[in-house]
Amino acid sequence: MKKKNTLSVKPLRRYNTPIYPSYLDKNPIEHPDTLPYPFTYKALQALAAAGILVGASCSPTKEGSNNLLATPQQEVVQDSLTNPFAFENLRIPYRPAMFGTGMPARLSREDARTVIYQVFVEEGLNPKKNYHYKNDSISVVLDGFDPKSNIGYIWVDGYNMGGGIVAARNGDIKRRSAYEGRKRTVLGWYPGDANLKEFEEHMELAVKYADNDSLKIELGQQFNEAKLIDNPDEKIAAYRAILVEHRIKSTIQRKIGITMKAAEERTRLARDYFQKHLNENSTQADKARAYTNWMFRNSVEQYLQGEDVDETTKQQMRDMMDNILDLENEEEKIHKYDVMISFLSIYRAASMYKIYDTTKVMQVFKADDMNGVIENMQQLEIEIADQKLTLQEAQYLKNIHRTEQDYIAQIGARDRRFHYSQPSIFMNFTKEEEEKLQKIKSTGTAWEYQKARREFANNDEKRDPKAEALKALETQVRQYIQWAKQQGAY
Amino acid sequence: MSCSIHQLSATFHLTHQCNLRCTYCYTGEKLNIPMSKATADKGIDFVFEEARKNGIEKLLIMFFGGEPLIEKALLLYIADRFIREKGDIEVNFQMSTNGTLLMPNLLDELLRRRIYISLSIDGSPEITDRQRPNAAGKGTSKAIEKAGRLLLSCNPATNVTCVITPESAPHVAESVDWIYGQGFRYITTTLDYSGAWTTDDMQQLKAAYQKLAVWYERKMKAQERFYLSSFDERIQSRTMNPLKPTERCLIGYKQFSIAPDGELYPCITFVTTEKIPEFMIGHVEHGFNEDCRDYISRASEKEKPECAGCAIKDRCSSWCACVNYMSTGSVEQASPVVCHHEKILMPIVDKVANRLWKKRSRMFVHKHYNPVYPIISHIEITA
Numbered sequence: 107m108k109k110k111n112t113l114s115v116k117p118l119r120r121y122n123t124p125i126y127p128s129y130l131d132k133n134p135i136e137h138p139d140t141l142p143y144p145f146t147y148k149a150l151q152a153l154a155a156a157g158i159l160v161g162a163s164c165s166p167t168k169e170g171s172n173n174l175l176a177t178p179q180q181e182v183v184q185d186s187l188t189n190p191f192a193f194e195n196l197r198i199p200y201r202p203a204m205f206g207t208g209m210p211a212r213l214s215r216e217d218a219r220t221v222i223y224q225v226f227v228e229e230g231l232n233p234k235k236n237y238h239y240k241n242d243s244i245s246v247v248l249d250g251f252d253p254k255s256n257i258g259y260i261w262v263d264g265y266n267m268g269g270g271i272v273a274a275r276n277g278d279i280k281r282r283s284a285y286e287g288r289k290r291t292v293l294g295w296y297p298g299d300a301n302l303k304e305f306e307e308h309m310e311l312a313v314k315y316a317d318n319d320s321l322k323i324e325l326g327q328q329f330n331e332a333k334l335i336d337n338p339d340e341k342i343a344a345y346r347a348i349l350v351e352h353r354i355k356s357t358i359q360r361k362i363g364i365t366m367k368a369a370e371e372r373t374r375l376a377r378d379y380f381q382k383h384l385n386e387n388s389t390q391a392d393k394a395r396a397y398t399n400w401m402f403r404n405s406v407e408q409y410l411q412g413e414d415v416d417e418t419t420k421q422q423m424r425d426m427m428d429n430i431l432d433l434e435n436e437e438e439k440i441h442k443y444d445v446m447i448s449f450l451s452i453y454r455a456a457s458m459y460k461i462y463d464t465t466k467v468m469q470v471f472k473a474d475d476m477n478g479v480i481e482n483m484q485q486l487e488i489e490i491a492d493q494k495l496t497l498q499e500a501q502y503l504k505n506i507h508r509t510e511q512d513y514i515a516q517i518g519a520r521d522r523r524f525h526y527s528q529p530s531i532f533m534n535f536t537k538e539e540e541e542k543l544q545k546i547k548s549t550g551t552a553w554e555y556q557k558a559r560r561e562f563a564n565n566d567e568k569r570d571p572k573a574e575a576l577k578a579l580e581t582q583v584r585q586y587i588q589w590a591k592q593q594g595a596y
Numbered sequence: 597m598s599c600s601i602h603q604l605s606a607t608f609h610l611t612h613q614c615n616l617r618c619t620y621c622y623t624g625e626k627l628n629i630p631m632s633k634a635t636a637d638k639g640i641d642f643v644f645e646e647a648r649k650n651g652i653e654k655l656l657i658m659f660f661g662g663e664p665l666i667e668k669a670l671l672l673y674i675a676d677r678f679i680r681e682k683g684d685i686e687v688n689f690q691m692s693t694n695g696t697l698l699m700p701n702l703l704d705e706l707l708r709r710r711i712y713i714s715l716s717i718d719g720s721p722e723i724t725d726r727q728r729p730n731a732a733g734k735g736t737s738k739a740i741e742k743a744g745r746l747l748l749s750c751n752p753a754t755n756v757t758c759v760i761t762p763e764s765a766p767h768v769a770e771s772v773d774w775i776y777g778q779g780f781r782y783i784t785t786t787l788d789y790s791g792a793w794t795t796d797d798m799q800q801l802k803a804a805y806q807k808l809a810v811w812y813e814r815k816m817k818a819q820e821r822f823y824l825s826s827f828d829e830r831i832q833s834r835t836m837n838p839l840k841p842t843e844r845c846l847i848g849y850k851q852f853s854i855a856p857d858g859e860l861y862p863c864i865t866f867v868t869t870e871k872i873p874e875f876m877i878g879h880v881e882h883g884f885n886e887d888c889r890d891y892i893s894r895a896s897e898k899e900k901p902e903c904a905g906c907a908i909k910d911r912c913s914s915w916c917a918c919v920n921y922m923s924t925g926s927v928e929q930a931s932p933v934v935c936h937h938e939k940i941l942m943p944i945v946d947k948v949a950n951r952l953w954k955k956r957s958r959m960f961v962h963k964h965y966n967p968v969y970p971i972i973s974h975i976e977i978t979a
Contacts, residue, residue, distance in 0.1 A: 112794060112795075113793055113794070113795065113798070113932035113936050115903065115929075115930045115935040117903055117904060117907075118906050119905065119907060121943075124834060124946040124949060126831075126953035127835065127965070128835060129838075135961065135962070135965045135966050143966060143969070143972060144959065144962070145976070256955065508817070508819075509817060510817065510955075511955045511956075511957055
C-alpha cells in the first residue's frame with residue numbers, strides 16, 4: 107500500500123502569473139527610466155583602467171544602449187550628488203535647552219511641512235500626507251510619502267521626537283564625563299558569581315547603546331566571545347578585561363542603559379496606545395480622554411518602578427488603575443485618581459521627570475469637566491504622542507534606502523541650515539549692510555560703527571530671514587529628490 | 597544542463613574511488629578502478645573526433661569521479677593533451693571536487709591549465725560532517741573549509757555545490773548563509789533526487805525556503821553580487837526564453853560521460869560501479885551505439901502525460917532525464933521530487949521577485965534583464 111506521505115506527480119492547475127516582466131514583455135533595461143548598473147567603486151576603477159567599459163557599454167539593443175551600462179562619467183556625476191539630509195544634520199540625540207535667550211528661531215512645523223510638500227509636488231511626486239509607514243522593523247507616521255516613487259519625508263522636531271532621543275543625549279554627556287580623565291581601572295564594578303547575570307544584562311545594554319558603530323562591534327565581539335567561555339573564573343577575568351579596556355563605569359553605564367531603554371519603551375508604548383485608541387474620526391475630547399488615561403497609566407507605572415515597591419503592591423496598583431480607567435463617570439475617575447496618587451506619593455522617588463509628568467496630569471485632571479480638561483490640555487500644549495519617533499527608528503530610517511530601497515528624508519527642525527535670526531532692529535540687516543558694517547568695524551571708529559548700525563536699522567528694505575530659511579529648505583528638499591531619483595527611486 | 601549548439605561537453609570519470617562516503621552518493625561501491633592511460637588517450641581521441649566530425653567550436657571537458665583528484669596525474673595529463681591538440685577548438689575545463697585532497701601546489705597546477713573548480717559543500721560544519729564523512733566515518737568539514745579558503749584566495753568566483761537531503765532540508769537557509777559567509781558568491785543548490793523524500797520533508801523544505809527568501813531579498817536590496825541557483829534559475833525561467841528541446845543538453849548528443857573503463861554514458865548520473873547496460877551508449881574503442889543513444893534521447897524528450905495541464909510546466913525541469921532516472925528509475929517518468937519541489941519553491945521565488953520588481957530594485961532589474969550582468973558581476977566579484 108502506498109504510504110500517505112509519499113510524493114507523486116500532480117499538475118498544478120492554477121498559478122498566479124508573476125508581475126515581473128517575462129521574456130515576452132519589453133525588456134525593462136530598455137525603459138528610459140531604468141537606472142544604470144550600480145557599479146561598485148572598486149569595480150568602476152578596475153573597469154575604467156582596463157578599458158572594458160567602453161566595449162561593455164555597447165548594448166545588444168539599440169534602445170537600451172543608454173541605460174544598459176552607465177559610462178564612468180555618468181556614474182561620477184551620480185556619485186557627486188549626496189544626500190543633503192544626512193543623519194548628522196538631525197542633530198540627535200537631542201537635549202532640550204532649559205535656559206537661554208540666544209536661541210535662534212526655527213521653522214515652525216506647519217511652515218516647513220507646507221514647503222516640503224510643495225517641493226515634492228513641483229518635482230512631479232504625489233506624496234500622501236500622514237502616511238503610516240509600516241514593516242516588520244518599523245511603524246512610523248511619515249509627513250509625506252509617495253509609494254509609487256518610494257520617496258517620502260518626515261519633519262523631526264519636538265512634536266514627534268521620542269523620549270529615547272532625549273535620554274540618549276543625556277547618556278552621551280554622562281558617558282563622556284565617565285570616560286574622560288579616568289584612570290584605566292574597573293571603576294567600581296567587579297563581576298563575580300553572584301552578579302554575573304546582572305552584569306551580562308548591563309553589558310548587553312552597553313553594547314546596544316555604544317557611542318559609535320566601531321565601538322559597538324568591538325565591544326559586542328569581545329563580550330560575545332567572553333560569554334562563550336565555560337570556566338566561570340576565566341569568564342569573569344575576560345569580563346574584567348573588557349571593563350578595563352573600555353573603562354566602562356558600571357553605575358553610569360547601568361543608568362544610561364536603563365534610562366534609555368525605558369524612554370524608548372515609553373515612546374513605543376505611548377504610540378501603540380494612542381494608535382489603538384484613536385483614529386481619524388476621533389474628536390478633541392476623545393484625544394483628551396485618551397491622553398489623560400495614558401498619562402495616568404504612565405505616571406502610576408513610573409511610581410511602580412521604584413525599587414522599594416514590592417510585587418504585591420505593584421499588582422494591587424495596576425488592578426486599581428485598570429478599574430479606574432474603566433470608569434465611565436469622569437468625576438469619579440478624577441477623585442479615585444487623586445486618592446491613588448496620594449497613596450502612591452509615599453513611594454515617590456526624587457525624580458524630576460516623574461514629578462513633572464504627574465503635575466501635568468494633575469493639572470489636566472483638576473478641571474471641572476471635559477471641556478476644562480481640553481482647555482487645560484491646550485494650555486499645556488500637550489500633544490498626542492501617536493507619532494513619536496524612537497531613536498532606534500530614526501537610526502533605521504537613516505539606512506532605509508539601502509534596506510528597503512525607500513527614500514525617506516528625515517528633516518530636522520534642529521538642522522542649522524534652516525535656523526534664522528529673530529527679526530530685530532539691531533540684527534535685521536541685509537547682507538550688504540552686514541558687509542559694510544564689518545568694514546566700518548575693522549577700519550572706522552566705534553562711533554562711526556554705531557552710527558551706521560542706527561542708519562541701517564531704519565532702512566525699510568529689509569531681508570526676511572525666515573523666507574531665506576524656507577528657501578534653503580526648499581533647495582535642500584529639491585536636491586534630496588534628485589539624489590533619491592539618481593540612487594534608485596523612480 | 598544545457599549546451600549551445602556549437603558546444604560539446606565530455607566528462608571524464610577518472611576513478612570510482614573516493615575518500616569520502618557521502619550519505620546520498622549514488623555512484624555505488626567505492627572501488628579502486630582508475631581510468632587507464634590508454635583508455636584516457638582513446639577517450640581524448642574519441643572526443644576530438646566527435647568534435648571535428650560535428651563542427652564543434654567549443655569543448656567543455658569535465659573531470660568527475662569518485663574523487664577526480666585521486667587521479668591527479670591522469671587529470672593533468674588529459675588536460676595537457678587537450679591543450680596541446682585543440683587546434684581551432686576552444687577548450688574549457690571544469691572539475692567537481694570535495695576539496696579534501698586539494699593542496700597549494702596541486703591548485704597551482706590546475707589553475708595553470710585554467711581548470712575551473714567547483715567545490716562540494718553541504719552547508720555548516722555540522723551538516724557537512726553529518727552528510728560527508730570520510731572513509732573512516734569522521735567529519736570532513738575542516739578539510740573542506742580549508743580547501744574553500746584556498747580556492748577563494750585564488751578565485752573569488754569559485755562555485756559551491758550544496759546538496760540538500762531530507763535531513764538537511766530544514767537548514768537550507770542557514771547552510772546558504774554559512775556558505776555565503778565563507779565568501780562564496782556562486783552557490784548552486786541541488787536536491788538529493790534519489791533520497792526518500794516525503795511530504796513532511798517537503799513542508800520543512802518549504803519553511804526553510806521561506807527563510808531563504810528573506811535572505812535573498814535582503815542581499816538583493818543591499819545590491820550584493822551573487823548567484824543562488826535555487827532562486828535565480830527560477831526567476832530566469834520566466835525572464836529568459838525557455839530552452840527549446842534542441843537547445844537542451846540533448847542527452848548523449850551534446851553531452852556524454854566516459855566511465856573509467858571507457859564506456860560511454862549519456863550523463864554523469866548513469867556512471868556507477870554497478871553498470872547499467874541499458875544506458876551504455878557506446879565505448880571509446882568503437883564509438884557510439886546510435887540506436888541506443890537515439891532511444892534514450894527520444895525517451896527522455898517524450899511528453900510526460902502526468903504533467904499535462906500543469907501551469908508551471910514550461911518553467912519546470914521535468915524534462916531532465918538523469919533527474920527523472922535518479923528519482924523514478926526511468927528517464928520517461930517525471931520525478932515526483934522535482935514536481936513537489938517546483939510547486940513549493942516557484943511561488944516563494946515569484947513572490948520575492950514580485951516584491952523586488954515592485955520596488956524596481958536596481959540589482960534585480962540588472963541581474964535578470966541586463967544581458968551583460970553575468971560578465972560585469974563576475975568582474976566585480978573577482979576584482
